[in-house]
Amino acid sequence: MIPSIKGIFGPVITTFDRRGELDLDAFGANLKAHIAAGLDGVVVAGSTGEAALLEESERLRLVEMARSVIPASRQLIVGTGAESTKACVRRCREAAERGANACLVVAPHYYANAMSNAALQAHYERVADESPIPILLYNIPKYMHFKLEPELVARLAEHDHIVGMKDSSGDMETMAKYLLSQSPHFGVITGHGGTWLTALNMGVVGGILAVALFAPELTLEIARLAASRQEPEASEAQRRMTPLALEIVGRMGIPAVKVAMQRVGLHGGPVRLPLLDSSPSDAARVAELLREASVVPVG
Numbered sequence: 001m002i003p004s005i006k007g008i009f010g011p012v013i014t015t016f017d018r019r020g021e022l023d024l025d026a027f028g029a030n031l032k033a034h035i036a037a038g039l040d041g042v043v044v045a046g047s048t049g050e051a052a053l054l055e056e057s058e059r060l061r062l063v064e065m066a067r068s069v070i071p072a073s074r075q076l077i078v079g080t081g082a083e084s085t086k087a088c089v090r091r092c093r094e095a096a097e098r099g100a101n102a103c104l105v106v107a108p109h110y111y112a113n114a115m116s117n118a119a120l121q122a123h124y125e126r127v128a129d130e131s132p133i134p135i136l137l138y139n140i141p142k143y144m145h146f147k148l149e150p151e152l153v154a155r156l157a158e159h160d161h162i163v164g165m166k167d168s169s170g171d172m173e174t175m176a177k178y179l180l181s182q183s184p185h186f187g188v189i190t191g192h193g194g195t196w197l198t199a200l201n202m203g204v205v206g207g208i209l210a211v212a213l214f215a216p217e218l219t220l221e222i223a224r225l226a227a228s229r230q231e232p233e234a235s236e237a238q239r240r241m242t243p244l245a246l247e248i249v250g251r252m253g254i255p256a257v258k259v260a261m262q263r264v265g266l267h268g269g270p271v272r273l274p275l276l277d278s279s280p281s282d283a284a285r286v287a288e289l290l291r292e293a294s295v296v297p298v299g
Helices: 024-036 056-069 085-097 117-130 150-156 172-179 193-202 216-227 231-252 254-263 280-292
Strands: 007-011 041-044 075-079 102-106 135-139 162-167 187-190 206-208
Touching (some): 007 075, 007 216, 024 041, 041 056, 056 085, 085 102, 117 135, 117 150, 150 172, 187 193, 193 206, 231 254
Parallel strands (some): 007 041, 007 206, 041 075, 075 102, 102 135, 135 162
């Protein structure tokens, strides 16, 4: 069996210039900074990366750039979810050809009412059978408008090529049920920074956290403190992180994440239509939250 993927990963933004085209130089510079900050790897073409707004050729260019920058010792995970199983398999193959270590596969959700457990199991098993590299399930009810049922996850966790899942729901009761499927082969990773410490204490094997893009030291500190059972210190660090996760990432979203990155000395820049850049009031709030959390610019 292939071992599960574990660690702390940044679901990287996609950098655009003012014309709305990819800015690969800025993208590469951010990646180098994320790795230098101590992250175990990155996720390219995920939700925070505006994956739904990317052309297929752009996805490939981003993966190629990422692999050229990310050391072989660090993990490159690529979002390959698609509405058709055929398209998802193609994206997995293309990611593998460009050096990705694993694929993060959000469930098809356009025909949400038709996505029964049987349909989802058929989809994920076909993708896992045909992908050259391991896959991770991706549960994000905010965008899917349904959740992956724990019973379905338990069945899929037995597949040799499905090595874990990302759960971004923040629903700790459901996460506890997902964790029942955890094994040396299948790991549960949280995508919810507001419950990072709670998830670690429950036994997740890592996090794919947008807050780690602009507050990596704080994210890593919580994991270190949790591992060493320094509960008061860990709780205080989580208290600092929670507003960053809930307000910047959760409420204000990708435009605000890009503002936060710019504020700490990384490349943020514009989002792609139909998303709109942060309002002046949101941008000011981002700066205030970073100050309150004592998040400082990168070296």
